[in-house]
Amino acid sequence: MITLKVNGRDQQVDADPDTPLLYVLRNDLELNAAKFGCGLGQCGSCTVIVDGKAVLSCVTPLLLVEGKQVTTLEGLGSVAAPAPIQRAFMEEQAAQCGYCIAGMMMRAQALLMRNPKPTDAQIRAELEPNLCRCGTHMRILRAVHRAARLMDSADAASDRSVR
Amino acid sequence: MNGPVILDRRSVLAGGGALIVSFSLRGAAAQEQKAQGPKLPGSLANSPYLDSWLRIDADGRITAFTGKAELGQGFRTAFQQIAAEQLDVAFDAVNVITADTRLTANEGYTSGSHSMQDSGTAILHAAAQARGLLVAEAARRFDLPAETLRTENAAVIALDGRRLGYGELVAADILHVQAQPTSPLKDPQTFKVMGRPLQRVDIPAKVTGGVAYVQDMRLPGMVHARVVRPPSYGAELVEFDAAAVENMPGVIRIVRDGNFLAVAAEKEFSAVKAMHALAAAAKWRESAKLPNQNDLPNVLTSLPSQDFAIFSRSGASVTGTKTIEATYTRPYQSHGSIGPSCAIAQFADGAMTVWTHTQGVYPDRQAIAEMLGMPPPSVHLIHVEGSGCYGHNGADDAAADAALIARALPGRPVRVQWMREQEHGWEPYGPAMVTKLSASLDAGGKIADWNFAVWSNTHSMRPGGAGSLLAAQHMAKPFAVPAPRPLPLPEGGGDRNAIPIYNFPNAHVMHHFIPAMPLRISAMRALGAYHNVFSIESFMDELAALAGADPVEFRLKHLEDRRGRDVVEKAAQEFGWNHGQKAPPNRGYGFAFARYKNLAAYCAIASEVEVDRETGRARLVRAVAAVDAGQVVNPDGITNQIEGAIVQSTSWTLYESVSFDDTRITSIDWQTYPILRFNAVPDSIKVHIINRPGQPFLGSGETGQGPAAASLANAIAHATGKRLRDLPLSRKRIKDAIGA
Amino acid sequence: MARRLRIITGIAAVVLIAGAAAGLALAWRPSIAAIAPPRPDAFDPDIIKRGRDLAAIGSCNTCHTVPGGGNYAGGLPVPTPFGTVFSSNITPDAATGIGSWPEAAFVRAMRSGVSRDGRHLYPTFPYDHFTNVSDADDRALYAFLMTRQPVSATPPANQLTFPLNHRPLIAGWKLLYFHGGDVPSDAAKGAQWNRGAYLVEGLAHCGACHTPRNALGAERVNAQFAGGEVDNWHAYALNDTSHAPVRWTADALYAYLRHGWQADHGTARGPMAEVVDNLSSVPDSDVRAIALYMADISGTSPSNGKSPADAVAQSSTAQTDPAGAAIYAAACASCHESNRPLPYGGVNLALSTAVTSPDPRNLVNIVLAGVGGVAGERSPIMPGFAASIDDAQMVALLKYLRARFGKRPAWNDLDRTVRDARAAQAVSLAARDAPGESSQRGKP
C-alpha cells in the first residue's frame, strides 16, 4: 500500500511502486482526465500537476510521487463549479476530439500558477511538450489567455454562446 | 459501472408509453428497407422510417438517432440543433444517440464529410415531418384545421389557447411511417436554434474529467489486455516462451491464434509488462520487402496500374504557346491520433458486445462477426468516442483484437489499449501519391489545355469483410485481405478532386489505380483530394507566374462556379490580397481554392508564411479562409473544423512522412513521426463563413485539407522564389532549394 | 561562487594593469573607413556557398543569433566569470551590423580581434582560434555574411565588472595569451589530417569549450582538450584523459558529428547538440577531416580502451544503492534498456560518458530537463524529471548510476550539484516568464 495525496485527499493505493502514476490515477482512483497518449513522455496528454509543477504522469513511477501533492483536472473544478481554466476552455470551445485537452489545461494551469499574466509567446513555449492532432491550437491559446483574465476577475459572467 | 450512458435494447424498449417503437423491434430488416418512389433526402433514402431517426416518449423526452459516429467534429450538437429547431422544442429537450447496431440506422461509415449531408439531412426532414404529424394529430384531437395550429416549446397550440404537449400527442406508431420526399421545413428566417454558435454538448465533460471516451470506460470485472504485434508486415511467429510470462503476477491468460498474440491481466501495468516480456520472448520470421522510401515516386509509377481516363474535354483546338509540366509527390502519412486505439469487448451468453470508436459500427460488426464465425445479429457494436481519428486508423483493428481476446475469456469485459508504437506502426496510412501535370497557355494568358495524371492506391481498405482486420489477417486460419478497388466517382478515392473545377477548353484527367499496396493503407482525411488539390493549386500558381498574372485573378479568370468565385473573392478580400503585392523580407503570400469532391463545401485559403533562409524552416504566420458549407447549423462548429484542418494540413505539409527500412516501419512514435508543435502555430487563423440559408448542408470537415497545403506551398514559393513539389516541404528541402 | 569571482577579478585587475603598460603600445588600432554595404549580387554564388559551410563549421549562428531573433543579429548574452558579454550583430545592416565593414576590416577582426573602428573585441569572440583561418576562408565568410538579411538590432551593452569594462586592457590580455600560428601541420599525416587540424584549431574552435581556461579566461595551453565548460555543461575531455567508456575512433567521431549520435557513445546533448546541428549541412569531407584529427588527438588512454561489449558487461555486477536502483528500474530502464537502437532508444548507460565523467553536471542537467524534440524533425525526445524527482531521489539515482554503470569512485557534493543545476534552470525559466522575455543561452 502506498499513500498518495491526490486532489487534496489521501489515497491508499495497492500498486507496485514502479507503476506509472497515470495508470494509478486512471484505474485505481478512477480519474479520467489524465490520458494515455504515448506512455513515452512525448505528447503531454497525461499531464498532471505535482507540487505545483506540470508532470508527465506516464513516465512518473509511483515511487517518485509518494507524499507529494498530485492534482488532476478533476481537482480543479467540476461542470457545476468549473475552475477558471475550465470555464475558459468551455467558453472558447477549445476542443475538437478533446483528447489532448486535459493535458493542455494542466500544463497551462501550472504556468498560470507561476506566471498569472503570461505573454502569448510564453504560453506557446510552455505548451511546447503537448501535442494536439486535431489542430485546436488557436483555441487552446485563446482559452489560456481567457483563463488568465478570468483568474484576474473571478466574477465575470459566463455566456452560453461563443464570442 | 463507470462508463458512458449506454442504452441497451431493453432500456430503450422499456421507455414506457413511447409513441415510437424503436425499429429494432421490427428487426434489422426494417431499417434496411429502401423507400419506394422518389429518392428521399439524405440517409432517409436507406432508412426511410421516421422512427429510425426520432423518438418521442410519453413523458415528452425526445431522442434523435444517428448512425454516424461523433469523432470530435461536434456534429452531435449540430444534430441536436437541427432536431430541436424543426420540432420547435428547446435545444436541451433533445438527446442524440449515436452509432449503435441495436439502436440506430445503418449509415455505413462516418467519413467524407458526409455526416451533415447524410444524417443531418435525414434528421432535418424527419423532424420536420414529425412535427407535421404531431400537428395533424393535434388537429384531429382539437377538431381544428391544421393550418390554424402552431407549435412552440414541444407543444401544439390552438388559436384559442388550448395546447397539447408532444408527449400527450404520441400515439402508437405515428412515427413508424415512411418519410415523404418533401418536408414542411421551417423558414430559415424564423430559426431560433439552427444557425447559432451554441456550445458543444460534449465539451463540459471533456474539460472536467468526465467520462468521455471509450478509453475511460470501466466495466465490472474488466481485464486489461495488450497485443504483441509482429515486428513487420507478414512476419510469422516461430516460437515463444509462454511459461515465463504466464507466471508473471496478475497475468490471466496468453491468447495466441497463429500470428495473433496477446496477453490479458488483472491490472493494466501488469498487462504492459507482460506484453514487453512476451515480445522479448517471441521469435518471428520476417519476410516483408518494403520499397525504397527515397525512391517512392518511381516505385509507385512503375507498379502495374489500371488506367482510367476519368475526364476528357476537347474544345477549341490548342494554340497553346507556352507549355510547362511538373510532377508532385506525397509520401505515406499517418493519422497519428493522439490517443492510441482502444476497445472493450465482452462475450457473454453467446453474444459479443464491443464498445469501439470505429467509424462504422455496421460494417465493422459485419467484419468482426465473420472473423468470429458468428451471425451478425449476435454481435453488437456500440460507438463510444475515442481520440480524433481523421479517417480509418486502428479503431476497427483494436475492436477486433478485443473481440478475439474476449472470446477466450467468456464473461469478462476485455479492454485492449494499443500502445503508441502499435498505433504508429500498424495503422493504415494515407497512401503515397504521384501526380504529373502539363498545361499550355494561349496567347491571352489563359489555359488552353490541361493534362493531369494521378498514381495512387485505393483510399479505403475499411472493413467490409474480416480480411480488413489485422487480427483476422494474423489468425492461424487467416482471412485474405480483400482486393482493393478504386472508389467510384464522383467522390472518388485517389482521383478525388482530380478533375479540375476550372473551366479549361481542353482537359484530360487520368487515374492510374495501383492495386499493389507495399504499405498498409486506407482512408485518411480528404483521401486523394489532399494531394490532388495541392498539385492542381500549386500548378495554377506556376501557370499564373508563367502568364505574369496575379494568382487570384488568374483563378477567377478560369472559374465560372458562382459560389466558388464568392469564396475566392471573400478570402482574398479579407486577407487584403492585392495584385502585385510584395511581402516583407522572408515572407510570402499564397492562395488556393477547391470545392471538396467538386460537390461538397467550397473553401479558399490565403496564407502568409515566414521562411527562415538560414535554417529553411517555414512557418505559417496567418491564414484567412472563406468557406461555403451550404446552410449553416453551428457556425462555430464549422470554424473549429476549418481552423483544425488548416493547422493539421500545415503539419502534414511541412513535416510528415512515414518512414521505413527494407522490412519494418520505423516511424513509430513522436520522435520518429514529428508533427506540428506550438512553436509553429500561426499567429492567427480567420475563418469567414458564407451562409446559404435553405440550401443543402455541405460537409466541411475535410474541405480545408487540400487548399491549406497548396496555399502554404504557394506562399513558400512566393517567399523563396523556389517551387517545391515534393511533400513534405521540409526544412531541409526548403534550405536545399534556397541554397546559400 | 561570488567569492571566487571576486578573487578572479582581483587577479585580473593586477595582471591586466601590469600587462596594460606593456600592451599600451599595442592597444591602439586604426579605424578602417566605412563603406556602403555591398550589393548581394556583387559576390560569387560559389564563394557564398563555401562561406555558408564555413559559417556552419564555425557555429557563427549559435552565438550571434538569439532564439526567436533575427539570424546573425546578435544580442545573445554570454555569461563569463567577468560579467556578461552580448554577441554583436553581424548582419549586413549598415547602422547596427557589419554592413559598413569592408572586407579588410572583417579579415582583421577574424585575424586579430579588432573591430572596424579600431576597438579591441572581447575574447568571447574566439579570435584566438579564428586567427588561424585563411584569408580565402575569411573572404568566403565575409561574402556569406554580407548576403544575409540585414537586421537592424543593437545588442544590449555588455555588463562587465571594472576594470574589464575597459577595452584597451584587452590588448594586455592579447599580449599574454593571443598568439597565432598554432595549427599543427604534419605532411606525413596526410591531407585529411591537416585539413582537420586547420578546422579544429581554427574556425571550429573546439578548444573554446573543450579546453580548460585559466583565471583570466584564456585556454590553458598545456591542457589542451582536457575538458572545459560551457553554459553549466561540462565539455568532455577529448585528449588522452577522456573518460569515454569506449575509445573514440575516427569512424565513431565522424558518425557522431555527422548524425548527432553514435551507438557506442550516445547522443549529442546540450550545447554539443547545436554544434552537430550546424555541422549537418557541412560536406562529408570536412566532417571526416575533423573526426580524423580529433581521434588522433584523443590517443589511447588506459581508461577508455574498452570494447562496447566489455563496457556493458562490466557494469552489471556493481554494488548498488537500493533507492537509486528502484528509481532507475522504474523511471529509466524502460527506455534505456528497451534495446531500441539509438538515437531513439535510450543509450545503455554503461556507454555514457556522462556517467563516467568526473563532473556529474551533464547527467544532472539531462535528467532534470530531458531533451526536447527538434521542431518538425525526427529527433530523440527524453522527458525531463525536474518536476517529479526531488533532490534526495536525484542524489540516490546519481549514486546508483555512478556505481553500477560508471564503475568510478562516487561523485562528491552531489546535493550541491543538483541544487546548482536546478537553480540554473530556474534562472532560465524565470527569464522565460519575465514580462519582456529574453532568451538565455544555455537552455537545455
Ligand code: FES
Ligand atoms: S502519455 Fe504521457 S507524454 Fe504521452
Ligand code: FES
Ligand atoms: S483536440 Fe483532438 S487531439 Fe487535441
